[in-house]
Amino acid sequence: EVKLLESGGGLVQPGGSMRLSCAASGFTFTDFYMYWIRQPAGKAPEWLGFIRNKANGYTTEYNPSVKGRFTISRDNTQNMLYLQMNTLRAEDTATYYCARSSLYWGQGVMVTVSS
Amino acid sequence: DIVMTQTPSSQAVSAGEKVTMSCKSSQSLLYSENKKNYLAWYQQKPGQSPKLLISWASTRESGVPDRFIGSGSGTDFTLTISSVQAEDLAVYYCEQYYDTPFTFGSGTKLEIK
Numbered sequence: 001e002v003k004l005l006e007s008g009g010g011l012v013q014p015g016g017s018m019r020l021s022c023a024a025s026g027f028t029f030t031d032f033y034m035y036w037i038r039q040p041a042g043k044a045p046e047w048l049g050f051i052r053n054k055a056n057g058y059t060t061e062y063n064p065s066v067k068g069r070f071t072i073s074r075d076n077t078q079n080m081l082y083l084q085m086n087t088l089r090a091e092d093t094a095t096y097y098c099a100r101s102s103l104y105w106g107q108g109v110m111v112t113v114s115s
Numbered sequence: 116d117i118v119m120t121q122t123p124s125s126q127a128v129s130a131g132e133k134v135t136m137s138c139k140s141s142q143s144l145l146y147s148e149n150k151k152n153y154l155a156w157y158q159q160k161p162g163q164s165p166k167l168l169i170s171w172a173s174t175r176e177s178g179v180p181d182r183f184i185g186s187g188s189g190t191d192f193t194l195t196i197s198s199v200q201a202e203d204l205a206v207y208y209c210e211q212y213y214d215t216p217f218t219f220g221s222g223t224k225l226e227i228k
Contacts (some may be wrong), residue, residue: 045208045219061215064216104158105164
């Protein structure tokens with residue numbers, strides 16, 4: 001059974017940093033692209049980016065809205081996906097999801113950027 | 116970026132009725148080499164993560180009831196629920212994965228009368 005479990009969310013001040021983690025299980029982690037998506041309360045999801053699989057060199061793609069501030073990485077020995085978020089703004093407040101393709105999403109973790 | 120426009124923003128129907136919702140993209144999502152439309156539909160119930168219902172515009176995911184029907188091509192797409200059930204109360208989103216950044220529509224909220 002595919003499982004994705006995000007962690008690391010919470011309250012952070014504007015300008016601060018936060019790293020989200022996603023523990024993956026139930027599939028061969030290195031075979032799959034992994035995604036981060038966020039969703040502000042009451043709004044549509046926003047795709048943040050992905051990191052490719054082993055066959056495609058684990059390269060990354062980002063939404064221009066977060067490129068340069070957010071970094072996606074993976075630890076293939078631990079089956080972990082990460083989202084490093086820097087210079088956070090109030091508009092980054094959202095529920096953050098990791099996903100394996102479109103089909104499998106985690107339950108999400110909330111990030112609140114506020115002073 | 117490809118802009119996805121969903122209409123209506125909300126819709127109230129009675130159980131058993133047929134409902135249709137629209138999703139239009141600012142450019143074609145049909146890839147000529149494989150004749151596939153890079154369009155997905157999701158259902159998001161209150162307090163839950165989005166659930167993939169349909170990919171490639173019309174391919175229902177395993178376990179999704181056959182009352183959910185995706186259709187359309189190019190820039191115009193439709194999600195039809197042939198006979199709405201009470202459990203279909205949710206927000207429905209379309210998403211294009213033709214080009215990065217992948218983008219979602221603003222959603223259609225389905226309410227049951």
